[in-house]
Amino acid sequence: MKKHYFAFAAGLGLLAGVAGAQTNNGYLYYVGGGIADSGNATTEDGTLTTDNGVFSVLVADVAIGASNVSVNNWRYAAGVDLGNPLPADNPNTVDTEAYSWMFLENACHIYDGRIYVGPGDWNVDGSRSTADVVIHADINPDGTLGAWTFSDVFPVPEGQAICATALVDFGGGNAYYYVLGGTGSGTDRVLVSKIQANGTLGPWSTTTALPEGDWFNRATAVGDTIVHATGNLATSLRATHYATASSADGTLSAWTSSGSYQASPTAQQWDMAIASLSSPDDSDFVVIAGGNAADGKVFVSEVTAGVPGTWVEQATTLPTPVRRVAGNGWGDVMFVLGGTAGGSGVTVGIDDVQIGRINDAGVVTWSTSDTTSSIMAMPQARSFGGTAFEFTEFVEAPANAEGVWTVYE
Numbered sequence: 001m002k003k004h005y006f007a008f009a010a011g012l013g014l015l016a017g018v019a020g021a022q023t024n025n026g027y028l029y030y031v032g033g034g035i036a037d038s039g040n041a042t043t044e045d046g047t048l049t050t051d052n053g054v055f056s057v058l059v060a061d062v063a064i065g066a067s068n069v070s071v072n073n074w075r076y077a078a079g080v081d082l083g084n085p086l087p088a089d090n091p092n093t094v095d096t097e098a099y100s101w102m103f104l105e106n107a108c109h110i111y112d113g114r115i116y117v118g119p120g121d122w123n124v125d126g127s128r129s130t131a132d133v134v135i136h137a138d139i140n141p142d143g144t145l146g147a148w149t150f151s152d153v154f155p156v157p158e159g160q161a162i163c164a165t166a167l168v169d170f171g172g173g174n175a176y177y178y179v180l181g182g183t184g185s186g187t188d189r190v191l192v193s194k195i196q197a198n199g200t201l202g203p204w205s206t207t208t209a210l211p212e213g214d215w216f217n218r219a220t221a222v223g224d225t226i227v228h229a230t231g232n233l234a235t236s237l238r239a240t241h242y243a244t245a246s247s248a249d250g251t252l253s254a255w256t257s258s259g260s261y262q263a264s265p266t267a268q269q270w271d272m273a274i275a276s277l278s279s280p281d282d283s284d285f286v287v288i289a290g291g292n293a294a295d296g297k298v299f300v301s302e303v304t305a306g307v308p309g310t311w312v313e314q315a316t317t318l319p320t321p322v323r324r325v326a327g328n329g330w331g332d333v334m335f336v337l338g339g340t341a342g343g344s345g346v347t348v349g350i351d352d353v354q355i356g357r358i359n360d361a362g363v364v365t366w367s368t369s370d371t372t373s374s375i376m377a378m379p380q381a382r383s384f385g386g387t388a389f390e391f392t393e394f395v396e397a398p399a400n401a402e403g404v405w406t407v408y409e
Contacts, residue, residue, distance in 0.1 A: 024064040026330070026391040027143040028071060028353075030337050030378060031057045031108050031117050032086050032101030033326075033385020034346030040380050044079025046086075051125040052346045053100045055085040058378060059143045060353075062389070064333055069355045069367070070374035078137070078145045086117070087148050090133060100128040104386030105326035105339075106218050106274065109167040111175055113139050114199045115388055119154070119161035119179060123346060123384060132158040134177060136199055139390050151201035154191060159183055164219035166226045167195075168245045176250035177201055178219070178226065186213035186233040192250045208252040211241055216270035220286055220329075221245075225306040226252065227286045229261065232270040238262045240301070242308055261288055261299040261311035269293055273327025275334045276303075281360045287334055289318055289327060289356070294342060296321025300362045312362060319368035320352045326387045332358050335389060338382040349383035 034052040035041060041048055046055035059077035063070045078084045086101045100122035109116045116136045122128035132154045138146035154160050163182025169175040179191040188209040193201040210217075210228065217231030224247065230239045238260045243252040262269070272291030278284055284303040290296055296318035301308040318336060325339030334356040340348045353369040353376065369377035 024331065024391065026062050026389055027077075027139070028060045028062045028335055029057055029077060029108070029115060029388045029390070030326070030382060031115070031386040031388070032104050032120065033338065033382045034102055034123060034349065036347050036349035036381035036383070043081055044076045044085075046080050049100050049122065049125045049128055051100075051102075051123040053102055053122065053125065053128070054382075055079070055088065055101065057086065057145060058380070060376065061143070064331070068374060069333060069357070071353050071355070071369070072374070072376045074376060074379045077143055082144060084137065084145055084147055087135065090150055090153070092150055093153065097129045098127060099131040100125060101131060102384040103162045105271065105324070105384065106386070107163070107165045108328070108386030108388040109165070109177070110139070110388045110390050111167055111169060111195060112199065115139060115145060115390070116167065116177060117386060118151075119163065119182070121161040130159040130161045132160060134179075134193075134201055136201070138199070143390075149200060151193060152204055154179070155204055155206070160187060160189065160191070162215045164217040164228060164231070166219040166221045168221045168224055168226065168250070170224065170247040173197055174247060176245060180219050180228060181210050181214040181217050181231070183215060186215050188213040190252065192252075194250055207250065208243060208254060211255050212236075218272060218274040218288070220274045220276045222276045222284050222286060222303045223306060225303065227258065227276070227301075227303070227308055228255070229272070229274060229288055230268075232268060234268065236260070237265040237267070238269045240308065240311070242306075244306060258301065258308040259311060261301070262297070262313065267293065271324035273325045273334075273336045275327050275329030277329045277332055277334055277358045279332055279358050279360045279362070283360060283362070285358055285362055287329070287356065287358065287364060289334070289336055290322050290325040290339065292323045294321055294323040298356075298364055300358070300364065302362055314364055316364070316366060319354050319366050320350065322350060322352065324383060326385060328387045328389055330389045330391055334358070334364065335387060337387050338378060338385060340383045346383050349381040351377040351379070351381040353377055
């Protein structure tokens with residue numbers, strides 16, 4: 001029998017390259033949302049809502065090299081047959097809910113080996129309920145997810161969704177989850193919960209309200225700074241603000257204006273992707289991409305000592321000028337997935353995966369999934385779902401290594 005050595009990082013069978021060479025790798029998730037074609041649903045997606053909402057989570061393997069990013073091996077991380085679909089009901093309440101997990105574009109985060117999702121809502125299915133909670137699950141070694149755990153229901157009025165969220169990690173097990181604005185009435189309320197040592201969320205409390213009520217807004221954290229971009233209801237077009245979080249209790253400072261990200265906007269922007277990135281020289285940036293304007297424009301602000309600088313419109317737009325799109329970032333890489341190519345319904349959803357990389361000058365270069373790319377499109381066209389990236393790191397085992405997994409044949 002011949003012995004073959006294979007390198008696995010926590011179950012991920014994606015080789016890192018030459019022996020001993022290190023590549024940054026991880027799992028890319030697309031959570032919930034709705035599918036464009038109900039005929040493409042599988043058992044794992046669960047029984048679709050009447051607006052094609054699904055109860056599954058997709059995951060892909062990612063390898064980030066010095067000059068290339070690959071995304072492949074899309075599969076289910078959560079679903080019916082796996083025993084962990086996104087829950088339609090909250091077992092901790094006396095009511096029988098009918099949750100839908102849409103409008104998660106800015107409401108998915110990863111912290112300490114767990115994925116956090118919520119709040120969520122529905123699109124046009126009036127029989128559904130607002131998911132006025134945040135749920136979380138452990139990330140298994142193979143990228144699948146464990147069982148879902150619920151946070152407390154939000155304080156009255158509970159129905160706060162279609163909003164911005166952020167997660168601030170101070171290190172040393174001290175982190176907070178924020179829910180900013182949301183709902184059709186456009187609340188300015190900001191909720192905060194401390195993440196406990198076992199991953200559960202503590203009680204919700206309120207902190208400094210947004211400058212005005214809003215929904216379809218966006219937020220991201222850079223260190224202890226939360227950068228917020230206005231959404232559908234704000235009177236100030238394409239405005240941004242920032243606040244500093246306290247490591248003691250998670251409370252936010254007063255919000256400070258950081259200007260408009262487009263100098264002469266002609267209309268409000270909303271439902272766009274946002275991410276915080278670090279360039280190769282460790283400069284911090286916030287990137288806003290896409291949105292309802294359907295022009296695919298991209299804007300970048302460098303954040304120095306917690307203060308966002310002037311916004312710069314990029315010369316290059318998204319490869320697919322999607323509107324209403326989900327995004328997240330890790331290191332110098334931004335992931336922009338799915339979304340709608342036009343209109344506001346799930347039937348115009350797309351399966352694109354778009355990858356941006358930022359350089360030291362704050363310029364983002366884009367690539368996208370196609371038949372010749374190392375970036376594989378999602379197996380379903382989805383919109384209104386959320387995205388998150390879990391980092392892992394491993395090296396290929398050298399020849400004749402001992403103490404590694406082996407396969408005999």
